[in-house]
Structures are given as structure tokens and as C-alpha cells.
Amino acid sequence: MALHENYQSLVVSVFNKRNIFIAILIIAIDISIYVFLGLLLINYEDFYDSSKGSYYSLASMTFNQKIYYITFIIWEIINIIGIGYLIIKVIQKIRKISFSN
Secondary structure: OHHHHHHHHHHHHHOOHHHHHHHHHHHHHHHHHHHHHHHHHHHHHHOOOHHHOOOOOHHHOOHHHHHHHHHHHHHHHHHHHHHHHHHHHHHHHHHHHHHOO
């Protein structure tokens, strides 16, 4: 029964109003950055010229389009690292509660 109470206290401590607000804020900022970078990349799609190279190759992009594309890829990598970090932290908290009994 104590293990159940520990998990319940974990859920209550993690899902408080402050943490939920921070999570929603981070998700909103993340989506905003994706939308912004996507809108910048629309310029490439509108003015793509097949004589300059294959679609979405760096050879067919201008300097600014390359920066937008590489920034988009870097942002995806940052998101993957962030999600991995969150998963690790959750696993560590669960293990801490499981082994404390």
C-alpha cells in the first residue's frame, strides 16, 4: 500500500498548476518556433528551381534558405534531446520511489 501512496504523491507533486503551466508554455513556444521556421521555408518551396538541384538539396537553396533549413533540423534535434531528457528524469523518479520501499 505504501508503494501506491508514493506513486500518488509523485503524481501530485509533478502535476501541480505551476508545472502544468510551464509545460503548456514550453509546448506553445516550441510550436511557435516550428510554425515560424516552416513559414520561412515556404519561401524555398515557392521559388524552387529544379535546374539548380534536387528538391531540398543544399545546392538548390540560397544562403538564407540554407540557414532556415539547418536551423529547422537543429530545432528538431533539440526537441529529440529534450524529450529524451524528460523520459530519463521520469524513469529516475519512478526508480527512486520504487527502490525507496
